[in-house]
Amino acid sequence: MSTNFSGRVYMTHPTKAIYKWLMQDSVRVQNTHVATSTTSGTDGYVNQLFNETDILNTLPMIQTISFNTTHTHNGIRFTPYPAGHVLGACMYFIEIAGLNILFTGDYSRENDRHLIPASIPKNVRVDCLISESTFGISTHIPRLERETALMKSVTGILNRGGRALLPVFAVGRSQELLLILEDYWARHEEYRKYPIYYASSLARKCMVVYQTYIDAMNDNIRSKFQAAQAAGTGASDGAGSGPWDFQYIRSLKSLERFDDVGGCVMLASPGMMQNGVSRSLLERWAPDPKNGVVITGYSVEGTMAKSIMLEPDTIPAVMTNRNQPQGGIMTKKTGDEKVMIPRRCTVQEFSFAAHVDGQENREFIEEVNAPVVILVHGEKHNMNRLRSRLLGLQKMKVYSPANCEEVRIPFRQDKVARVVGRLASQIHPPTLLPSPPPSSEDEEAEGEKGEKKPRVEGSQLVSGVLVQNDFKLSLMAPEDLKEYAGLTTTTVLCRQRITLGAAGTELIKWALESTFGGITVVSGGQGETDGNVNGDIKGEDADEEIVRQEPVVFEIMSGAVKATCQPETGEVELEWEGNTTNDSIADAVMAVLLTVESSPAAVRQSSKMHSHSHGENGGFGDDTAEEPKATVKNSFHEKNMGRNPFTAITPEERLSRLFMFLEAQFGEDAISPIATPKLPMENEYDEEVVREKAEASELARLHGLGIPVPGVEIRVDKAVAKVWLEKLEVECGNKTLADRVRAVVERGCETIAGAWL
Known part of the structure; x- marks a missing residue:
C-alpha cells in the first residue's frame, strides 16, 4: 500500500525489470476486481491500495545489485546469493553489528532447466537463519x-x-x-x-x-544461447x-x-x-x-x-x-443464490513449485548450523510439523511466529574496539614474563602433560574517545577525531563578570584557597595591591605619576576556571570551558565571590588595627595626647599573608592522607608504596646502568609533578593490584578487584582535592 517510505530498495537487475510489469498488472487487477460480501459487505469496485503513479514513484528509489556482491548501507552489510525460486530471486546474508543473519526468502535447491539452485554461502558463520517452511516436512517426487x-x-x-x-x-x-x-x-x-x-x-x-x-540463469540456458550465437543466429x-x-x-x-x-x-x-x-x-x-x-x-x-x-x-x-454488464457496472447477484x-x-x-521440500529444507538448515532458526512463509500446520522435526535434533532454537508477531531473541557478543591514531602508538603487544614458581595447585593441574604456560603481563589502561560508526567501535585520542572519525570538536567558552567594591585581590585569593585548595597565580603578584586589601583607593598628589595595576589571574582546580581580577575597578571575570564539571566549579567560584565581602571569616581576615580609643571620651580630648600614636598595621599581612593554610599541604601529606583512606578500605598491612617507576614498554634496557638511569630520570619527573612515589601496591588475599599515581592506572589480573580498587582510589583522590589528577 502507499506509505511514506523514502529509503533505498535493493534488488537484482532482473527483479527490477519484472517489478514494473508485475506491479502494473496488480493495479489492473485491482481496477477490475469486484468486492464481495466477505471483503467489504457491498458489491462494486474495491478501494485501491496503490495506483500506477505510486509505482512509478518507487522506481527511482530502487538500486540494482548483482549476485555475490557485498554492499553497505548505514553500517549494515549484505550480500545477495541466488535463491533458485524465480529469475532474479535471491537470499540475503546480512551483517548487523557483528550479528550474521541469513534470510532465505522463497528458495529452491533443485536443478531445473533454467535457474541457478540455492547454495549455502561459503566461509561464513550464521547466527540466525530465517527460512521458509512452505511444504513443512513433505517430500517431492524426483x-x-x-x-x-x-x-x-x-x-x-x-x-x-x-x-x-x-x-x-x-x-x-x-x-x-x-x-x-x-x-x-x-x-x-x-x-x-x-x-x-x-x-x-x-x-x-x-x-x-x-x-x-541470460547471464543470471544456469549453464543449460547459457550453453543454448552460446550455441545459437556460435551458429551465427543470436x-x-x-x-x-x-x-x-x-x-x-x-x-x-x-x-x-x-x-x-x-x-x-x-x-x-x-x-x-x-x-x-x-x-x-x-x-x-x-x-x-x-x-x-x-x-x-x-x-x-x-x-x-x-x-x-x-x-x-x-x-x-x-x-x-x-461478463454480463449492465449500464457499465458489474451485475449483482440476487439474494444468496449463486x-x-x-x-x-x-x-x-504435479508439484513443480520452486520451493524446497521438507528433506531439502532440513538438510539446508543442518548444513548452515545456525543456533537460532526462524520459520516463515508456511501454513501453521506445516510450520509446526517442521519445527517439531528440527527441535528433535536438539541442535538449535526454533521459532515459528505468526503474522505480525514480534520475536525477541537475545544475542550476546563481545564488542571489540580498534585503537587508531596516536593512541595506537602507546599500545604495545603483551610481553611474556617468566613463569612463577609452581604451587601445589599448579602441579596438580599440570597433570601428566608437564607443560607450563608463561605468564602474560597485565593489561594496559588506555584512555581515549570511543567512537561508533557503522556498528564499528574505534578508540582514539580527542586530537584524532577529525582525521579518523570525520568529527570536528567545538569548545564553548563561558564568561561571567562580577564587581566587588571592597574586596581586594589578596582577600579573593585567600577565599578561593579556603574552598578549592591551592590555586595558581598566572599573572600579577601578591604585592601589587600595595597593602590595600579592601580595595580603598589612596589619594594622590596631582604631580605624582599614576601607577597602573596589572590584572591578576587565578587558575582554580588545575585551570578548570580562570578568575581575572582588575584591582582598579574591582571587576572579577570568570572564564571556563563549558562542560558539566567546569560549570559546577564555576558556580562554586561564583558563590565564593558573592560572599567574600560579607562572610564572618572574610571580615575577620581583612580587619585592621586602629589608633583611636574606645574609652568614654571616644578618643578625643587630653587622653589622646598622652597616649603614643599606634602604628596602623594591616592584620591581613600579619597572618600568613602569603598563603592560605589550606594550600600549605605538601605532596607527602597528601600521600599520607591517601594511604590513610586506602588503609581504611583494605587494611593497614595491605598497602605499600611502589618505589620503582613504570618505564615505557617500547624501550629496551639491556644494561643495568641504563635501566637505573632511566628509573632515576622517571622518578625526578614524577617528583617534579608533586608525586612522591610512583605507585601504590594493594594486596587482597593472593591478588595484587598496582596503582600508578600519575594517571591513576590500575593493573590487576582480577577484574573484580581492579574495578573496586579503581573506584576507591578515584574517590580517595577526590576526597583529598585531587592530588595527581
Missing part, C-alpha cells in the same frame, strides 16, 4: 519422474480429444513448464498438431526480461534462435482471439484460479469430461486451485456472471 508424469497426464487428455488447462503464475514456474513442453514437442512429432498457448499478458511482457538476463536475430524463442508455443493475447476448437494445451494465469483467464477457461471447460485441469504449483487454502483438487461436483461461476457450473473434467496435481 524432478525427472514429475516431468514424465506431467507429460503423461497432458498427452492423455489430448489423446481423448480434450483440452489441458495448466493454471500457472505469470513469472516463475510458467517459464519452466514452457521449456518442458517445448522440449517434449521437439522430441515427439505426433503431438505437434496440438497447439500450446500461454495466455498471460504479464508473462508475455516478462518474456523479454528472460531473453535479456537470440535477437529471429524466431527459434534463442532458448526463449519457442517453436511450438504461441502467446495468446486475449480469449476473444482464441479459436476454441479441438485439443490444445493452455498455460493461463493466475495460478490460484480466483479470477482472470484461468478461471474463465475453467468455467468454460469444466463441464466436458474430456478436458482436464493439471495443477502444477502450490495452492493456498481457500482458493479455487485448492478446492478443485477435492473434485467437487460443481464450482461457482465467477467470470461467467461478471450460479453453479457442473465439474466433469479431470483434476490432477
Whole structure:
C-alpha cells in the first residue's frame, strides 16, 4: 500500500525489470476486481491500495545489485546469493553489528532447466537463519519422474480429444513448464498438431526480461544461447534462435482471439484460479469430461486451485456472471443464490513449485548450523510439523511466529574496539614474563602433560574517545577525531563578570584557597595591591605619576576556571570551558565571590588595627595626647599573608592522607608504596646502568609533578593490584578487584582535592 517510505530498495537487475510489469498488472487487477460480501459487505469496485503513479514513484528509489556482491548501507552489510525460486530471486546474508543473519526468502535447491539452485554461502558463520517452511516436512517426487508424469497426464487428455488447462503464475514456474513442453514437442512429432498457448499478458511482457538476463540463469540456458550465437543466429536475430524463442508455443493475447476448437494445451494465469483467464477457461471447460485441469504449483487454502483438487461436483461461476454488464457496472447477484457450473473434467496435481521440500529444507538448515532458526512463509500446520522435526535434533532454537508477531531473541557478543591514531602508538603487544614458581595447585593441574604456560603481563589502561560508526567501535585520542572519525570538536567558552567594591585581590585569593585548595597565580603578584586589601583607593598628589595595576589571574582546580581580577575597578571575570564539571566549579567560584565581602571569616581576615580609643571620651580630648600614636598595621599581612593554610599541604601529606583512606578500605598491612617507576614498554634496557638511569630520570619527573612515589601496591588475599599515581592506572589480573580498587582510589583522590589528577 502507499506509505511514506523514502529509503533505498535493493534488488537484482532482473527483479527490477519484472517489478514494473508485475506491479502494473496488480493495479489492473485491482481496477477490475469486484468486492464481495466477505471483503467489504457491498458489491462494486474495491478501494485501491496503490495506483500506477505510486509505482512509478518507487522506481527511482530502487538500486540494482548483482549476485555475490557485498554492499553497505548505514553500517549494515549484505550480500545477495541466488535463491533458485524465480529469475532474479535471491537470499540475503546480512551483517548487523557483528550479528550474521541469513534470510532465505522463497528458495529452491533443485536443478531445473533454467535457474541457478540455492547454495549455502561459503566461509561464513550464521547466527540466525530465517527460512521458509512452505511444504513443512513433505517430500517431492524426483524432478525427472514429475516431468514424465506431467507429460503423461497432458498427452492423455489430448489423446481423448480434450483440452489441458495448466493454471500457472505469470513469472516463475510458467517459464519452466514452457521449456518442458517445448522440449517434449521437439522430441515427439505426433503431438505437434496440438497447439500450446500461454495466455498471460504479464508473462508475455516478462518474456523479454528472460531473453535479456541470460547471464543470471544456469549453464543449460547459457550453453543454448552460446550455441545459437556460435551458429551465427543470436537470440535477437529471429524466431527459434534463442532458448526463449519457442517453436511450438504461441502467446495468446486475449480469449476473444482464441479459436476454441479441438485439443490444445493452455498455460493461463493466475495460478490460484480466483479470477482472470484461468478461471474463465475453467468455467468454460469444466463441464466436458474430456478436458482436464493439471495443477502444477502450490495452492493456498481457500482458493479455487485448492478446492478443485477435492473434485467437487460443481464450482461457482465467477467470470461467467461478471461478463454480463449492465449500464457499465458489474451485475449483482440476487439474494444468496449463486450460479453453479457442473465439474466433469479431470483434476490432477504435479508439484513443480520452486520451493524446497521438507528433506531439502532440513538438510539446508543442518548444513548452515545456525543456533537460532526462524520459520516463515508456511501454513501453521506445516510450520509446526517442521519445527517439531528440527527441535528433535536438539541442535538449535526454533521459532515459528505468526503474522505480525514480534520475536525477541537475545544475542550476546563481545564488542571489540580498534585503537587508531596516536593512541595506537602507546599500545604495545603483551610481553611474556617468566613463569612463577609452581604451587601445589599448579602441579596438580599440570597433570601428566608437564607443560607450563608463561605468564602474560597485565593489561594496559588506555584512555581515549570511543567512537561508533557503522556498528564499528574505534578508540582514539580527542586530537584524532577529525582525521579518523570525520568529527570536528567545538569548545564553548563561558564568561561571567562580577564587581566587588571592597574586596581586594589578596582577600579573593585567600577565599578561593579556603574552598578549592591551592590555586595558581598566572599573572600579577601578591604585592601589587600595595597593602590595600579592601580595595580603598589612596589619594594622590596631582604631580605624582599614576601607577597602573596589572590584572591578576587565578587558575582554580588545575585551570578548570580562570578568575581575572582588575584591582582598579574591582571587576572579577570568570572564564571556563563549558562542560558539566567546569560549570559546577564555576558556580562554586561564583558563590565564593558573592560572599567574600560579607562572610564572618572574610571580615575577620581583612580587619585592621586602629589608633583611636574606645574609652568614654571616644578618643578625643587630653587622653589622646598622652597616649603614643599606634602604628596602623594591616592584620591581613600579619597572618600568613602569603598563603592560605589550606594550600600549605605538601605532596607527602597528601600521600599520607591517601594511604590513610586506602588503609581504611583494605587494611593497614595491605598497602605499600611502589618505589620503582613504570618505564615505557617500547624501550629496551639491556644494561643495568641504563635501566637505573632511566628509573632515576622517571622518578625526578614524577617528583617534579608533586608525586612522591610512583605507585601504590594493594594486596587482597593472593591478588595484587598496582596503582600508578600519575594517571591513576590500575593493573590487576582480577577484574573484580581492579574495578573496586579503581573506584576507591578515584574517590580517595577526590576526597583529598585531587592530588595527581
